[in-house]
Amino acid sequence: MTAGSPLLAELIEAFRCLPGVGAKSAQRMAFHVLERDRTGARRLADRLVAAIDRIGNCRQCRGFSETEICNVCASPARDRSLLCIVESPVDQAAVEAATGYRGLYFVLLGRLSPLDGLGPSELGVDLLGERLAQGEIKELIVATNPTVEGEATAHWLSQLARDAGVRATRLAHGVPLGGELEFIDRGTLAHAFGTRHTLT
């Protein structure tokens, strides 16, 4: 397929680390950048390395950040009485893009899943408990995914909130059961966010 150039074969193989990229797409990508966009490919390589080397997790919210405290947590424009809890950085991005939410976030980097060795401590319960105990947060918006594990995680979070005397809310129905926030259309997600209800 790429008999003339071993480096080309290696590049095609490397593209397959990307989600949704099979053998055919990987080949198309490799030929495209070599034939038509070497500048774009070099920029992609540079930014991949910069992102890998410098993006870690915010010490406060555990979301992606290249600084100790991310730009969201550091922003004076954010409402510090609202804390939205999501499973992953991509869910945080989905909420941020779809809703007008201007509060803070907390990223679990997972969901309760004993079989995978994911319990409260892996999900940052110490950090979250401290935040709740500080008394600044008035509402905990539980935006875990509506899967079995996500619902169990939501239940656990509502208990944490109740113990701390903080109101917990959950995104409204409208988010399809079994779905993943990342793949929901913006309108549905915005609606569900707007009609969130108190967890009982």
Next chain:
Amino acid sequence: MTAGSPLLAELIEAFRCLPGVGAKSAQRMAFHVLERDRTGARRLADRLVAAIDRIGNCRQCRGFSETEICNVCASPARDRSLLCIVESPVDQAAVEAATGYRGLYFVLLGRLSPLDGLGPSELGVDLLGERLAQGEIKELIVATNPTVEGEATAHWLSQLARDAGVRATRLAHGVPLGGELEFIDRGTLAHAFGTRHTLT
């Protein structure tokens, strides 16, 4: 969308240089590599840079190569009496993957297109003329795309071959008109390759 990390926003934008990658796919790719496959992403970055820096065009066939003469042209196992002419490296890869062809290639890096400033000299007519004049080639397999410009290019190539006293063949019907070799299924392409006919 990526309020916490400017580097993340830059990475998402950079993924859009790839064909078929829109805003949503680019975001998914960036989060995927950061959350789950930094090793794969670093390998991709390394290979992109290696490919961009080191892959040029073979001095003999103009296909992709990281050496002066590509592995196909240099291979003693190839039949030097057959020369398959394609428009682009990706077409060469398609023929190589779909057929049992074991001859050599010549890559035009384009097709006759006067409006785009592409004439015989841009398509390497000097190099091709030399090859034909050497007398080693017995058959010129014209595998340009079955588009209007590809057909005009095929016509020009058949004249070149006739002038040099070399038989020219064209891929058989079976390749859909208006299609591009790159996107044809292997079976169709292999059949068309096998039933190629003499250009008259």
